[in-house]
Amino acid sequence: MTIEQLYTEALELLQDLISIPSLSREEDKTAAAIYTFLESHSVKPERKMNNVWAFNQHHNPELPTILLNSHHDTVKPNAGYTLDPFTPTIKDGKLYGLGSNDAGGCLVSLIATFLYFYPKQNLKYNFILAATAEEEISGTNGLESILPILGEINFAIVGEPTQMHLAIAEKxxxxxxxxxxxxxxxxxxxxxxxxxxxxxxxxxxxxxxxxxxxxxxxxxxxxxxxxxxxxxxxxxxxxxxxxxxxxxxxxxxxxxxxxxxxxxxxxxxxxxRSVRLQPSGIPISHPIVQAGLAFGRNTYGSPTTSDQALLRVPSIKLGPGDSARSHTANEYIELQELEQGIQLYIKMLEKEVL
CATH class of the missing domain: 3.30.70.360 (Alpha-Beta Plaits)
Structure with a gap:
């Protein structure tokens, strides 16, 4: 599939996800939609509770593995909405709707990236896609619940809106x-x-x-x-x-x-209350960070917490959209951010990152 085709399908999937209410612990219908979408692209997804994941077609257990993860749950709509939060609306180059920015745009971009690499042979590393639940409430039935099933992971990209800059540390x-x-x-x-x-x-x-x-x-x-x-x-x-x-x-x-x-x-x-949400960091010398820098991206430390806190492997937080829009009324993502996000994910991962 071309980048243009991947973008078109990612946009359509994001519109579908916006139209399905998916508050934390109530993500069963978006999980089903993601599962069906992957099946329609000849992927063999797996599901536990409201988490959906898949391995690349030519998965080789002898190779290192990269996890592509983002979440499909949302917070409750802000009281200041003037648009229907569950009606995907495109206007002036922006897609409006609850979860469009946090973190639907990141999720569908990572899904598109996974589909790009999914059928390729002779990859230098495996890919696992994980669309997970309960991120907004740091719940135990989200990413944490499936990590033992996914097996050994050597590196992870956690999709959150960072304007495609690299959060190399998280509190x-x-x-x-x-x-x-x-x-x-x-x-x-x-x-x-x-x-x-x-x-x-x-x-x-x-x-x-x-x-x-x-x-x-x-x-x-x-x-x-x-x-x-x-x-x-x-x-x-x-x-x-x-x-x-x-x-x-x-x-x-x-x-x-x-x-x-x-x-x-x-x-x-x-x-x-728990010691689950650990701080994280990755050296600036890591190949994935260097790949991002080579494409003109900046690095920074993130004060907010995400599913990255549950991982005990090197990881970065990276995705299209802007964290400042998260949880705000009339949430949106720019269409060009979505397309550019897919392009940059792919370009970075085509480099030697492990």
């Missing part, structure tokens, strides 16, 4: 539930130990502490206290104060290292 995420303890008493008398005051010292530490190592691409670790709950009535000194901390971890530390440091410094009981 990980720790969400911490903290509980400061005191002793209940009557507020009118000098009784009890106020758990809110006990929490304040810890909150001040979170506000001011600076981790020693600073990432070259992602900068410093950022910690933000975002939720606080304490007390039941005005005249009772609270014996517990609960607060939540959002920690964006760079590739200078693992989540476990950051958690150990926090527990060492604060009095509150600290419980992480």
């Amino acid at each position: 990980g995420l720790l969400v911490l539930d903290c509980v400061a303890h005191g002793k209940a008493g009557h507020a009118a008398r000098e009784e009890g130990i106020n758990a809110i005051y006990e929490a304040l010292a810890d909150i001040e530490w979170f506000r001011n502490y600076k981790f020693e190592k600073v990432s070259e691409t992602l900068g410093p670790i950022k910690m933000s206290v975002t939720v606080m709950q304490a007390g039941s009535q005005h005249n009772v000194v609270p014996d517990t104060c609960k607060f939540t901390v959002d920690v964006r971890v760079t590739d200078a530390y693992t989540l476990e290292e950051v958690l150990d440091t926090i527990k060492h410094h604060v009095k509150a009981k600290v419980t992480p």
Whole structure:
């Protein structure tokens, strides 16, 4: 298939996907549409829950493997929509619709790229395409659930809207539930130990502490206290104060290292909701990064979290569209971004990238 044919079919698939509501955990119909699309191109896809994947036709287990991954779930439509979020609308060179930019454009571009390489013989590496679910909620029934089935992966491209620039590092995420303890008493008398005051010292530490190592691409670790709950009535000194901390971890530390440091410094009981969403990074010397630079792309560190956080192999975040449009009203992707995305994916992967 020519690039023009691939673009035409990718655009049609994207329009179909926009027209099918696919909120996180409700992606069954878009999974079916992707499965049917691949079958119609003589690909033999597989499916688990709402995840669809396929291997290139001449898959050789002795070769290294590249994963092409993006997601087909969406957030709920923004209240500011003036267009129907589920009606794909082309106007002034733009395709409007929920999920067009995040991450439908990336997904169909990667599918087109996979179809380009799918029938080729004598490839230097295998390709796996994975269209996955629950990315928007960091769910456990998305990419994470099929990674053991996919086998060994040597490198991955995660499709997210980056204007086709290369995110070579991505922050990980720790969400911490903290509980400061005191002793209940009557507020009118000098009784009890106020758990809110006990929490304040810890909150001040979170506000001011600076981790020693600073990432070259992602900068410093950022910690933000975002939720606080304490007390039941005005005249009772609270014996517990609960607060939540959002920690964006760079590739200078693992989540476990950051958690150990926090527990060492604060009095509150600290419980992480998970340590799944690890920071990631890839050396600028890696061949895929060099391939992107050769085509005039820039590199940067991404502050947002994606399915890249679930991978434990070298990876980049790369795709058509603009992250600034994600989750906004009247979301769109430019048609030329879609076509250029397919072209650049293919050009980069035709180089020696492993």
